[in-house]
Amino acid sequence: MTPPAPIVGIAADDVTGATDSVVQFSRSGWASRLLLGNLLPRSVDPGSALALNSDARAMDAATARTATAGAVADLLTAGANRLYLKIDSTMRGSVPAQVAGALDAWRERHPGCFAVVCPAYPAMGRTVEDGLLRVHGGPVEDSPAGRDPVTPVPTSEFSLLLPGTTTISLTGSPEQDAQALREAAGSGGVVVVNAASDSDLRTLAAALVAAGPTAIPAGSAGLAAAMAAAWAGAGTALIPPEPAPTAQGQRIVVVVSSLHDVARTQTHHLRAHLDASDLRILQPEDSLLDLPNGLARWAAGELQSPESLPRVVVILSPEAVGGSVTFSGTAIARSLASVVQQTLARAPVGALVLVGGDGARAVLEATRAQALRITGAIQEGIPVGVVEGGTAAGKIAATKAGGFGPVSALLDTVTELTHTLTTTLTQSTEASS
Structure with a gap:
């Protein structure tokens, strides 16, 4: 047998x-x-x-x-x-x-x-x-x-x-x-x-x-x-795949905690190729990373009109990190995760793109997620899944190591997720009508 x-x-x-x-x-x-x-x-x-x-x-x-x-x-x-x-x-x-x-x-x-x-x-x-x-x-x-x-x-x-x-x-x-x-x-x-x-x-x-x-x-x-x-x-047949998620909105939040050169280049490419009306960059000053209350006030100010947020929001670590001021990757990630928390609390979000291992961990931990059910990959090195448990439950989440992928990797990911969210929302609307 x-x-x-x-x-x-x-x-x-x-x-x-x-x-x-x-x-x-x-x-x-x-x-x-x-x-x-x-x-x-x-x-x-x-x-x-x-x-x-x-x-x-x-x-x-x-x-x-x-x-x-x-x-x-x-x-x-x-x-x-x-x-x-x-x-x-x-x-x-x-x-x-x-x-x-x-x-x-x-x-x-x-x-x-x-x-x-x-x-x-x-x-x-x-x-x-x-x-x-x-x-x-x-x-x-x-x-x-x-x-x-x-x-x-x-x-x-x-x-x-x-x-x-x-x-x-x-x-x-x-x-x-x-x-x-x-x-x-x-x-x-x-x-x-x-x-x-x-x-x-x-x-x-x-x-x-x-x-x-x-x-x-x-x-x-x-x-x-x-x-x-x-x-x-070497074993018996595996179990059938689990169902795909239902989209919770069309907005995509991209969190770039990685300081890797590759991640920075991919972020610049994304910024250069998305229409300005579709993109918002939230990038705190490096001095705020050591001031939790100051960072929270800054984020609240940036998010005071959540209805005006475009379909892609990029939360990015400061450019000065690694220069005159030095923080650990974990400290940077936790600071960015707090901005993500405020974003999720104020605006509907359908998908998260988490670039960098420290940032991915910090965001999932901050939202009290219990598991990430993996459903596939957008491209090599960019798995995608569904958050289970916590305040981000049901949202699609893609993760990417900072040092991986071609220059277009982030843009490709956002494009693919936009298509997925649009298709899922259309199907849900048709099914309920």
Whole structure:
């Protein structure tokens, strides 16, 4: 008999990474959710993918290890019998500690477990070749990730990114490759795998299925897509998809908390190509970020005529951040989330676009969301879903990591969501008439 589909737990280092990965499971037919708040589901059906955010990317090593272990322990409590560790595709942040934390918690249920690290995401230009991490063919340290203002990556060599590990290539024989992974992981319990194409990732996924639950895939959304298909193929049919949401209005609120160069460029492109009558920018001065009451008064003034707000409202972090005044990504995100709260309270909003992991987490936390049910993706790296619970319940939400996508990514997202909201509202009107 074919075994039941597993329950996959995804431990991610930030919110956008969590949604980037869990959407890959949604595409392959899994019931997929990003879990938020403090409540774990009481029962989960086989064929479900559950993502939890540890916020570990920018943490120090000890804190990141503990946070990741806690997320994995919660996923085990929720019923996960397979684990996927979502790490940054450019190895930003506390990746070694995240891997260690995942092993700490998973070995409580699966003694002898080991981690297989491969952040390759060929669709986004990220590859692992001869033990080197490359972005569009060049060393990662020469890419925007090397200049990241919060977690820069100084080298492309995995021998330095993950000291003590070996990097191997696979042959395409699942059982033999599974054994090669076990042997290469050795006493340290971690092995790195080369992958320069989607075919390489499918080869790795087949080996990980053969290795069973003791193998922990650690990668980006690229490997997540391959694992979603491979694990689905090894189990019974997945459950039917859940219904699409009903639009709550046509206004779109775009929240750009990311300080990444790519996110800034995409925002400028959006501003340049939308008609001025369709766009409003809400961008507080950097001095307000340290003054909650002042920020609230500023936002109230900007929103005093909510009926005049256009169909696209962009809430943007100050240009001066990172210059003369320095704030943490979390502090910036929380400030912007408070502006989002006031916007939602004063004006009808149909969709949220959350750019940057800190901002996405802060907005969903501020609105007391319990989960984000993932329904698909607008384009590669931009998953979309429906907020469950809290003051934003029922609203469509798209998330995007700050460093991903072409210059037109934000404009494309707003265009697609405008079409979705218009179509849904038209259908609802016709159905009720």
